[in-house]
Amino acid sequence: MSSRTTKRATTVTGLIITVLLLAGCAGERPPVKKVLVIGIDGVRPDVLAEVPTPAIDALISEGAFSGRVITQAQTISGPGWSSMLTGVWPEKHGVTSNNFTGNNYALYPDFLTRLELIDGEFSTFAVVDWAPLGSEASGGPLLSDTIDVKLDFDGDQLGYQEGDNRSVAAAVRFLEHQDPDAAFVYIGYPDVAAHDNGGRSQEYYQSIENADLHVGRLVAALRNRPTYEREDWLILVSTDHGHRDGGGHGGDSPEERTVFFLASGLSVTQGTLPRDVNIVDVAITALAHLGIAIDPTWHLDGRVSGLEAAN
Numbered sequence: 001m002s003s004r005t006t007k008r009a010t011t012v013t014g015l016i017i018t019v020l021l022l023a024g025c026a027g028e029r030p031p032v033k034k035v036l037v038i039g040i041d042g043v044r045p046d047v048l049a050e051v052p053t054p055a056i057d058a059l060i061s062e063g064a065f066s067g068r069v070i071t072q073a074q075t076i077s078g079p080g081w082s083s084m085l086t087g088v089w090p091e092k093h094g095v096t097s098n099n100f101t102g103n104n105y106a107l108y109p110d111f112l113t114r115l116e117l118i119d120g121e122f123s124t125f126a127v128v129d130w131a132p133l134g135s136e137a138s139g140g141p142l143l144s145d146t147i148d149v150k151l152d153f154d155g156d157q158l159g160y161q162e163g164d165n166r167s168v169a170a171a172v173r174f175l176e177h178q179d180p181d182a183a184f185v186y187i188g189y190p191d192v193a194a195h196d197n198g199g200r201s202q203e204y205y206q207s208i209e210n211a212d213l214h215v216g217r218l219v220a221a222l223r224n225r226p227t228y229e230r231e232d233w234l235i236l237v238s239t240d241h242g243h244r245d246g247g248g249h250g251g252d253s254p255e256e257r258t259v260f261f262l263a264s265g266l267s268v269t270q271g272t273l274p275r276d277v278n279i280v281d282v283a284i285t286a287l288a289h290l291g292i293a294i295d296p297t298w299h300l301d302g303r304v305s306g307l308e309a310a311n
């Protein structure tokens with residue numbers, strides 16, 4: 001009798017300890033890592049520095065930034081976005097113009113597709129308003145149909161201001177109420193504003209100020225998530241190329257080649273970026289943040305940039 005009581009007491013004590021341990025573990029569980037990549041087309045870092053951009057400034061203050069990145073891709077949108085989202089330069093992904101035909105995305109998929117191929121349990125989301133990024137237009141899409149949710153607005157038809165408005169509104173709804181692990185949002189209007197009015201025009205400056213408002217909406221959507229306090233969002237923001245003063249790109253001038261790289265979030269080492277950070281680092285850094293071991297046989301050109309060594 002006495003022995004049975006003792007044993008029972010021990011079992012109950014053991015159970016209580018187990019429950020306490022589990023509760024303790026739950027309380028200390030590391031935050032869930034997630035990634036949002038925001039791509040803004042055709043943003044000159046020198047103009048970005050002159051325009052009031054409080055949302056991007058806040059991300060920089062909580063992150064790492066370089067406005068002196070020299071892209072090695074042709075300063076054309078097709079090769080630029082392909083390089084950023086696949087993590088390899090044009091000699092590998094095969095896109096050297098805005099004609100995406102002949103791309104090698106089967107071997108070098110965009111980072112969201114690569115995530116899905118590694119583990120279909122990842123929840124992926126993309127929204128774009130430049131057709132070849134999301135559809136078969138011009139030999140696309142860059143972002144494959146393997147991505148869980150891919151939304152496509154037609155910026156050529158809607159106008160890119162309206163296209164961006166719809167893209168960002170859709171992204172805000174999705175990011176706030178669904179549970180993506182990795183997302184890509186494309187903002188196209190600054191490139192159009194520079195083409196139409198020049199890379200030093202009031203319209204271009206205004207378009208970048210407006211892109212910053214979009215960035216602010218996207219960041220607010222993440223912070224409005226009911227589970228935000230238990231999550232570790234890495235936010236990466238970059239661009240595909242710059243613009244000449246008179247508008248236009250495709251050449252080798254510093255105004256066209258110089259781009260920026262911004263990484264922000266709990267896992268980012270503030271202010272420190274390798275000198276040779278580049279746009280091909282975006283895809284790899286996003287994958288690494290989600291715990292993916294980068295396999296050398298993928299032959300990616302980028303490397304992890306901005307994250308804590310422990311990440």
Ligand SMILES: [Zn+2]
Binds near residue numbers: 240
């Ligand atoms: Zn572009």
